[in-house]
Amino acid sequence: MAPSADNDAHTSQWSLTPVLSPEEEQELKEYTSGNINPPLCLYFAAPIIDKKQISRLTQILSLQYPLPDCMKHLKRVRAQQTRLEMLLRPASLEEKMTFSKDSGADCTENAGICRSENIRKDDDTSQVPSLTDIFKDGAIDLSGLGDPFVVSVPMRSARNRKEQQVWAGIWPSTYHEKPKTVNLEEASHGGVSDEEKLRIGAHMRRAIEAAQLNQARGGKGIGAVVVDQESGKVLAVGTDRSGEKRELLLHACMVVIDMVARQQGGGAYECLAGLENEQQPKMHSVTKDDEKQIGDEKENRKRTKESSEHCTGELPYLCTGYEVYVTHEPCIMCSMALLHSRVSCVYYGCCSPGGALGTFYRLHCHPGLNHKFLVFRGVMENECKALDVGQEV
Amino acid sequence: MDTTNIPEEPSEMTEEMKSWMEKAFQMAQDALDNGEVPVGCLMVHDNQLVGQGRNEVNETKNATRHAEMVAVDQVLDWCRKNDRNSTQVFENTVLYVTVEPCIMCAGALRLLRIPLVVYGCRNERFGGCGSVLNVAGDDISDTGAQFKCISGYNAQKAVEMLKTFYKQENPNAPKSKVRKKE
Ligand SMILES: [Zn+2]
Ligand SMILES: [Zn+2]
Numbered sequence: 001m002a003p004s005a006d007n008d009a010h011t012s013q014w015s016l017t018p019v020l021s022p023e024e025e026q027e028l029k030e031y032t033s034g035n036i037n038p039p040l041c042l043y044f045a046a047p048i049i050d051k052k053q054i055s056r057l058t059q060i061l062s063l064q065y066p067l068p069d070c071m072k073h074l075k076r077v078r079a080q081q082t083r084l085e086m087l088l089r090p091a092s093l094e095e096k097m098t099f100s101k102d103s104g105a106d107c108t109e110n111a112g113i114c115r116s117e118n119i120r121k122d123d124d125t126s127q128v129p130s131l132t133d134i135f136k137d138g139a140i141d142l143s144g145l146g147d148p149f150v151v152s153v154p155m156r157s158a159r160n161r162k163e164q165q166v167w168a169g170i171w172p173s174t175y176h177e178k179p180k181t182v183n184l185e186e187a188s189h190g191g192v193s194d195e196e197k198l199r200i201g202a203h204m205r206r207a208i209e210a211a212q213l214n215q216a217r218g219g220k221g222i223g224a225v226v227v228d229q230e231s232g233k234v235l236a237v238g239t240d241r242s243g244e245k246r247e248l249l250l251h252a253c254m255v256v257i258d259m260v261a262r263q264q265g266g267g268a269y270e271c272l273a274g275l276e277n278e279q280q281p282k283m284h285s286v287t288k289d290d291e292k293q294i295g296d297e298k299e300n301r302k303r304t305k306e307s308s309e310h311c312t313g314e315l316p317y318l319c320t321g322y323e324v325y326v327t328h329e330p331c332i333m334c335s336m337a338l339l340h341s342r343v344s345c346v347y348y349g350c351c352s353p354g355g356a357l358g359t360f361y362r363l364h365c366h367p368g369l370n371h372k373f374l375v376f377r378g379v380m381e382n383e384c385k386a387l388d389v390g391q392e393v
Numbered sequence: 394m395d396t397t398n399i400p401e402e403p404s405e406m407t408e409e410m411k412s413w414m415e416k417a418f419q420m421a422q423d424a425l426d427n428g429e430v431p432v433g434c435l436m437v438h439d440n441q442l443v444g445q446g447r448n449e450v451n452e453t454k455n456a457t458r459h460a461e462m463v464a465v466d467q468v469l470d471w472c473r474k475n476d477r478n479s480t481q482v483f484e485n486t487v488l489y490v491t492v493e494p495c496i497m498c499a500g501a502l503r504l505l506r507i508p509l510v511v512y513g514c515r516n517e518r519f520g521g522c523g524s525v526l527n528v529a530g531d532d533i534s535d536t537g538a539q540f541k542c543i544s545g546y547n548a549q550k551a552v553e554m555l556k557t558f559y560k561q562e563n564p565n566a567p568k569s570k571v572r573k574k575e
Contacts, residue, residue, distance in 0.1 A: 242504075245478075245479055245480075246469050246473060246479070247469075248465075248469070248479065248480075248483075248504065248505060249462070249465065249501050249504060249505070254457060257455060257456070257457055258453075258455050258457075261453055261454040261455035264454045265454065266452065266453040266454025266455055267453060267454070267455065268449065268453040268455050268457075268458050268466075318454055318455075318456070319456075331500060331504075331535070331536055332496060332497075332499075332500035332503075332521075332526075332528055332533065332536060333497050333498075333500030333501045333503075333504060334500075335500075336495065336496040336497030336500060336519075336521070337456070337457040337497050339496075339497075340456040340457055340495075340497060341455075341456045341457070342456070352535065353534035353535045354533040354534040354535040354536040356500075360531075360533050360534070360536075361526065363496070363526075366525070366526070368525045368526075369518075369519070369525065370518065
């Protein structure tokens with residue numbers, strides 16, 4: 001659907017905020033402020049006196065003292081101004097205790113204090129075990145290595161480019177850019193492109209219009225819209241019906257989930273039969289072409305779902321690839337219903353006190369659950385707030 | 394689940410509760426025998442069965458149609474037929490279910506102000522009564538009322554039924570395949 005002109009006025013009045021996990025939130029905060037504090041841990045290292053031994057030493061160490069999986073980002077050798085240095089092995093807990101006792105707060109982990117020089121002073125070497133102590137478990141030919149020292153290294157890989165720059169100043173590390181759920185660069189500058197914002201706003205406008213209509217009829221004034229991400233087609237527009245005695249659980253999200261199921265030949269709530277058309281606001285009248293397209297699409301999806309069901313016996317998770325726009329942050333029941341339905345992304349307007357996508361829980365990024373989805377809040381927030389409910393969504 | 398550590402019979406269970414749980418297990422067994430998700434679920438009001446449900450996700454193509462949600466709709470129908478106030482009925486109804494309700498169902502039970510849920514085994518993947526989240530006991534604003542749980546009755550049997558179901562359901566499933574709920 002093409003965004004209409006009356007949306008333009010509204011795009012400047014709201015901002016799209018990603019609802020992140022606590023870890024992502026911290027990452028974004030550090031990213032935006034530039035104040036990145038890498039978690040550090042202590043390793044033994046030693047200068048390489050005889051460069052001819054490098055490959056032999058590297059080989060032996062990676063066999064007998066391989067870097068743990070979580071430390072694979074570290075390079076084994078680094079070049080300092082005057083010499084090469086090699087990581088040997090992590091300091092054990094007891095060994096760490098000895099350093100912190102002997103040297104005061106000089107080289108505490110996680111504090112990043114060692115960052116500037118990152119080499120212990122020569123007179124400290126008395127506290128560092130000798131090479132033979134460090135490798136007392138294995139018979140290793142240590143020729144080529146100088147006196148060992150202790151060094152702080154980042155204990156996880158960098159999550160973004162800015163972190164990687166900080167990491168590089170501590171110990172050389174490899175960095176693989178992972179596909180991000182949220183674009184940090186965008187998020188730190190207050191959101192998505194204007195075009196995308198128009199698209200999101202236009203869909204939310206439909207949810208708001210449906211909510212207004214519902215409110216005028218005595219409903220709670222909460223609306224939801226389901227959109228197929230790929231085709232951009234609006235698949236369902238629904239409103240809360242939980243005010244009705246017989247439909248206590250039919251919050252807006254539960255309604256649209258069932259409307260989508262109904263379109264795929266399923267559906268559980270008889271009261272929603274034939275509702276799809278009624279809910280379509282008049283201004284978005286569906287043309288014959290649209291109808292045909294929707295019909296074709298339905299057929300196509302039905303066919304692919306059916307065949308995939310046949311092959312794998314897998315559940316038809318019918319909301320895979322769908323976006324949900326809802327005026328108010330969903331409650332815990334609705335949030336889990338969206339998760340069970342495997343939606344890809346949820347946009348909501350204003351927060352709810354018991355909301356489960358950011359306010360009370362962050363269900364969409366809960367580490368114990370097997371499906372994660374993106375959530376953005378703040379979409380046309382004022383218009384959604386004006387619906388003024390104060391009830392669970 | 395640690396099979397060496399069979400939970401003790403919950404002490405708060407009355408004989409009446411045990412007999413309702415036995416009925417729920419019978420339902421689960423029937424479901425299993427018919428190739429359906431082996432979860433049995435009953436809603437009891439005033440010592441009377443007012444709703445029961447089984448998972449209807451496949452038929453309805455609606456991933457929210459868990460046994461509990463289906464049972465809730467039966468109670469609503471019962472209220473209509475008997476001209477009873479559904480809000481009052483739910484506030485005095487006990488749910489018996491062989492597996493811990495998921496997060497969504499726990500949310501629904503809160504909204505309906507169901508006071509007590511008696512269940513068999515934990516739901517490690519989606520459980521909303523303590524296994525993944527404690528929707529039952531958390532102090533959530535605007536989300537109905539907290540409810541009490543009595544768990545562990547015949548837990549081992551409930552787990553075995555689920556294991557049997559998933560084994561027979563899809564012998565050639567790829568390792569990464571997402572399993573059905575509960
Ligand atoms: Zn809700
Ligand atoms: Zn459930």
